[in-house]
Amino acid sequence: MASEAATDEASDAYSKFIRKVKRLENLGQAETVLSWDQEVMMPEGGTPARSKQRSALSTVTHEILTSDEMAELLDELEGEDLTDEQEAVVREVRRAHDRKSRVPEDLVEELSEVSSEAMPVWKEAKAEDDFSKFAPTLERLVELRREYAEHIDPDRDPYEVLFEKYEPYLGVDTAEEILQRLRDELVPLVDAIRESDAELATDTFTGEFDTDTQEELARDVLDELGYDWEHGRLDTAPHPFSAGNQFDARVTTRFNPEEPLGALMATVHEFGHATYTLGLPRDHYATPLGDSRDMTVHESQSRLWENHVGRSRAFWERFLPTMQDRFPEKLADASVEDAFEAANEVYEDNLIRVEADELTYHMHIVVRFEIERDLIRGDLDVEDVPEVWNDKYEEYLGIRPDSDAEGCLQDIHWSHGDFGYFPTYSLGSVLAAQLFASAEDDIENLDDKIAAGDFEPLHEWLTESVHRHGSRYTTDDLIREATGEDYTADYFLDYVKSKYGDLYELDDYQ
Amino acid sequence: MASEAATDEASDAYSKFIRKVKRLENLGQAETVLSWDQEVMMPEGGTPARSKQRSALSTVTHEILTSDEMAELLDELEGEDLTDEQEAVVREVRRAHDRKSRVPEDLVEELSEVSSEAMPVWKEAKAEDDFSKFAPTLERLVELRREYAEHIDPDRDPYEVLFEKYEPYLGVDTAEEILQRLRDELVPLVDAIRESDAELATDTFTGEFDTDTQEELARDVLDELGYDWEHGRLDTAPHPFSAGNQFDARVTTRFNPEEPLGALMATVHEFGHATYTLGLPRDHYATPLGDSRDMTVHESQSRLWENHVGRSRAFWERFLPTMQDRFPEKLADASVEDAFEAANEVYEDNLIRVEADELTYHMHIVVRFEIERDLIRGDLDVEDVPEVWNDKYEEYLGIRPDSDAEGCLQDIHWSHGDFGYFPTYSLGSVLAAQLFASAEDDIENLDDKIAAGDFEPLHEWLTESVHRHGSRYTTDDLIREATGEDYTADYFLDYVKSKYGDLYELDDYQ
Structure with missing residues (x-):
């Protein structure tokens, strides 16, 4: 009783x-x-x-x-x-x-x-x-x-506490370890790329692309990937984002006549966020079981679709003809290899994080992470930020900003009082590679399926392994549950070394 | 102390x-x-x-x-x-x-x-x-x-109590009195119109009008009337409405290829609501002093712009050329008088409230008012509604519905459990006429100003007399404050008798 x-x-x-x-x-x-x-x-x-x-x-x-x-x-x-x-x-x-x-x-x-x-x-x-x-x-x-x-x-440690607002379970030690490894292993890779003589077809998408047609193309790609329009919509916003819940997850993107690839990749990125949201269990709406896990996992979903799908050769096999239909005059002669190369160009001298390529992006994050961590821990004075910033860019990216505007003043985050957020961008990319590797293990010929426009098996795998769990598991448990392994940067490093080693014909990385 | x-x-x-x-x-x-x-x-x-x-x-x-x-x-x-x-x-x-x-x-x-x-x-x-x-x-x-x-x-009286949700201060007795007067005076006027031999240019806007161009025209009319786009926007909705506050008051409308006039008048109507909202005092936002007065006053603002401006000869003098620019092939030969007549046609046999003309509209309201009042008071049984409905249509409008779908089932309101709302539509029209008459007294040559596209004096008058007061006064006090008189149907009846007497060449009404 x-x-x-x-x-x-x-x-x-x-x-x-x-x-x-x-x-x-x-x-x-x-x-x-x-x-x-x-x-x-x-x-x-x-x-x-x-x-x-x-x-x-x-x-x-x-x-x-x-x-x-x-x-x-x-x-x-x-x-x-x-x-x-x-x-x-x-x-x-x-x-x-x-x-x-x-x-x-x-x-x-x-x-x-x-x-x-x-x-x-x-x-x-x-x-x-x-x-x-x-x-x-x-x-x-x-x-x-x-x-x-x-x-x-x-x-x-106050930085640890702040970081946990955005990623509550992986721990700042893990973040530190992963980012240090990225720094140690990507700096030489970027150096090698800079010295490579390989010539990529980086002018595939140059010229002026009508933005109304770009919008139709953005809808094409969302259709192609399986976006559920009954539960979503596409709009434009100055800073693309996605927002909503499992019943209504909306995508925004932006169009610039000279950046058709940028708009497309932003759309695929936001699709990744939205499709995670739409995969959350409906019967747990408005409880943590129906909420997405935090920033690392959310960003893993957008990066997985943007980079592992959207920047893959298989995707361009499938999607280039659609893009050629929309822009026949500009793209008639482009080959799948051209599009793949253009989508994976590593920029020589870009100082701006939001315009960075998939690879050097993480060096931008490492700079911000090291600086904000040291600021919050009291190991760095605010007045020294510009100098340290520029030194780090020179060291990690081989370029030095001429101005604060293109240097430590470029991002809005710190002015919002947000410290601890930046690392999750890289942690998400790292997780994306680990999840995608696991999906490749589980789904037979995933590449062929992507090339055939059959995205359903990948959706199912992600829903089953990640989305349906909401916030039921802590981040680390969720990763183990989804992949059978602890969180690791191995897959990400293998992926970028192999892809860029191949593209840039780097003997040490192929 | x-x-x-x-x-x-x-x-x-x-x-x-x-x-x-x-x-x-x-x-x-x-x-x-x-x-x-x-x-x-x-x-x-x-x-x-x-x-x-x-x-x-x-x-x-x-x-x-x-x-x-x-x-x-x-x-x-x-x-x-x-x-x-x-x-x-x-x-x-x-x-x-x-x-x-x-x-x-x-x-x-x-x-x-x-x-x-x-x-x-x-x-x-x-x-x-x-x-x-x-x-x-x-x-x-x-x-x-x-x-x-x-x-x-x-x-x-329970109906009185319900009615006060929508119009808290004028009192159901006033509503009853006004609606009875409309019934008594409009039924003979409608009869006379039905017997008139006058031939109005009712086919001025017939044909198919491209809806994208109609949308441009809706933006034209909002520009013309002085809609503040910094604080508003136009969209489409199945049932046009407006919503917001003094910082952000939005208009919706709908387009049908065969109803260009309907879309235009719906836009002007919703503009009237939105412009009231935008005229509320900003420093009293989020208090009753910054809120609109209730349904009667709100509807008076939409009806004033729709009927007293949008259906006036002066407005068409100004606006017809714009409409002709948008639809040159269809409207090249239309005269201002044609447009004015088409905008003021009294339909012969319309059974549907939302498609009614300015005049017979009120008979639709009277029917609903009498029926819902009697239902709530217990003077009418639900099962008798269709019969009573049809009898009243025959009596007040000279037409009898063949079906419940076109009769007592046409409106959604009762299914929402809303009783007491309908009368405010007519009360608002009545107030619109009273306010417009007062504005005409105060603004020299208001008609000429409208014909010249100078809507500023009318905006100022409405802001000064109505909008800026928010809910500071009760409805009756607000009307006295704005017009110097008690609420009355005199102006409305004079207005419709004179306008329709003239249009339909009715000896007894000119």
């Missing part, structure tokens, strides 16, 4: 708890709609009202998440005999609750104010190519974020 | 109160964004998640509005010495609080469930032209709404 009563009680507490969780998540989803609308649809003059709407929503969700009632329910549930699913939900909500509850409201407000004010300051400093104008603001943001991290856990 | 302390206390309570009000209104505005997106942008498959998001938002706002804390603040503030503005805010929130607090949650949930289930039942009954299939559901909805009204005020 006692045990039965205990079960009833647990179930009662859990019911109360899950009702609150669903409300929280639905309000969070409402915020996502407001944010999508703001980026894609809202007339500019709507900003003052929209900011207040979003702030009201975030106040309400903050209050629910950090309420005494939520704290009591979490405590109560931790003593209960829960199912694995229930435990996973409690684990995720507990983590969010603890992080949010420990930071005083004043500090959150100050951070929000300083970040709002930082944006225009950063913009101006960038426009005027003058880091010193942004330095005091950056200094303040670093201080506030260190304070923030200390509230969450005074006994741990 | 005591008095000073009292003031401080009042101010403290008011600050707390207004913070809550703003949060409430911002959450309400968030709901508006979700609803706009759902109608205009959302992929169909997004419905299950969107319903839950909207329901979470409405639960949260319901809880804030009906909370004990809100009740206490309202009580406290009613004893305080408030400014006029503060009193208006308290009055509006008190009304909303009382209505929501008095109805038990169970009943609200049941109504919401029964209405959700009613929609498909109504659709099927309409498709199969079989009222008996919808009758039990309608019966249940009537019962639930009567119960609902009884909770709000057991001592008053």
Whole structure:
């Protein structure tokens, strides 16, 4: 009888708890709609009202998440005999609750104010190519974020604490190890490519490509890959992103007459994010079991589709004819090999992260990671950032920025007060390679299937191995569950060495 | 000292109160964004998640509005010495609080469930032209709404209580009086028109009009009227509507190749709603002082622009050349008089409210008003609705529906459980005429200004007289403030008698 009563009680507490969780998540989803609308649809003059709407929503969700009632329910549930699913939900909500509850409201407000004010300051400093104008603001943001991290856990490395906002389970040690390995192994590879005499067909997609036709092509590629239009849509945005939930996951992209390949790859990238979202279990909507795992896993899905599918020879076998139909005059003579080469060019002297190729991209990340980590840990002074930045670019990429605008002022993230985010871009690429290798093991002739436009087996594998689990597993468990192995950069390094060794005819890498 | 302390206390309570009000209104505005997106942008498959998001938002706002804390603040503030503005805010929130607090949650949930289930039942009954299939559901909805009204005020006529949801201050007696007068005076006018030999140029806009060009024309007309694109946008929706706030008020319309005039007038109508919203004071955003007054006033703004501007001879003098530029082949020979006549045709045998002309429209409303009032008051049985409906159409419009689908099943409103809404359509038209007459008094040669495309004086007059007041005044006070007179149907009746008497060459009306 006692045990039965205990079960009833647990179930009662859990019911109360899950009702609150669903409300929280639905309000969070409402915020996502407001944010999508703001980026894609809202007339500019709507900003003052929209900011207040979003702030009201975030106040309400903050209050629910950090309420005494939520704290009591979490405590109560931790003593209960829960199912694995229930435990996973409690684990995720507990983590969010603890992080949010420990930071005083004043500090959150100050951070929000300083970040709002930082944006225009950063913009101006960038426009005027003058880091010193942004330095005091950056200094303040670093201080506030260190304070923030200390509230969450005074006994741990503050960068570790901040990093866990974006990737809660892999650990900053793993990130550090992986990024160091990328640095150590990619710097010589990039050097070798720079010295190669191989001539790639890098002018395959040069010229002016009508943007309306580019949009049709973006719809073609989404059709081809199996995007579910009943649960999605395509729009344009200045900074492509995807947003939504398993019932409604939308893609945005952007078009530039001179960059048809850029638009296409951005579309495929965002498709990867959206298709992950659409693969989350519908019956767990608005609970962690129906939420995506964090940034590393999300980015692995976009990179897998962008790089392992979209930049593969097999994909171009399938897709080049479609692109030729859309742009017959420009592409009539292009071969699959030309398109493949153009899609995999390693740029000689690009300083800008968002314009980087698949390979050198990670050196951009390593620079940012090392600098932000040292800033937050107090091992680097803000005033030294430009010099250190430029030195690192010279060391890792063999090019030195002439200006702060093209150097340490290029990205918006720090002005938002976001530290710890950048590494997840590389961690995601690394995971993409590991997952794709595992999919290749499991799916017979995956390459042939891609070349034949049969993407269903890959979708099924990803849904089965990753998407359907939502946030049921921690990131490391999810990787083991999906691939049978611990997280590793081996597959990524093998993949890039083999691909670029081959393309650039590098004896040491083939 | 005591008095000073009292003031401080009042101010403290008011600050707390207004913070809550703003949060409430911002959450309400968030709901508006979700609803706009759902109608205009959302992929169909997004419905299950969107319903839950909207329901979470409405639960949260319901809880804030009906909370004990809100009740206490309202009580406290009613004893305080408030400014006029503060009193208006308290009055509006008190009304909303009382209505929501008095109805038990169970009943609200049941109504919401029964209405959700009613929609498909109504659709099927309409498709199969079989009222008996919808009758039990309608019966249940009537019962639930009567119960609902009884909770709000057991001592008053339940229809009056329901009507006040949409028009809180004019009173159902006024509505009844006005609608009866419309019936008494318009039925003979419609009869006279039916007997007239006048031949209007009703085929001016017949043929197929490319819908892309129609959209350009809709943008032309919005430009012409002075729509503020920095704070708005135009999209299409199956049922045109407008939505938003003073920073972001959006218009939707719909295009049909055979109905260029319909699309144009729908656009002007929705522009009227949006321009009211945009005229609300920005510094009172998210409080009743920055909210529009209710349905009657809102509809007066859309009808004023649609009918008194968009269907005027002056407007067509100005706008016909633009339309001819867009459709040169179709409209080269059309004269201003042709366009004016076509825009003011009184249809011979239209049974459908949403397709009605400006004049007979009100007979459609009178029928619905009389029937829903009698249903809610218990003076009419649901099973008798089709017969009574058809009899009234015969009596007021001289035409008898052959089917329920084209009769009492045509509108969606009752299946939503909405009773009391229909009258505000006519009340708004009546007010539009009164306001326009007053504007004509105040603005020298308003007609000439419209013909010259100078809409600024009318905008200014409406902003000054109506928009900038938000919900500061009750509806009746607002009308007196704007026109110097009590609400009256005199202007509307004079306007239609004169316009249609002239157009249809009716001796008794010229």
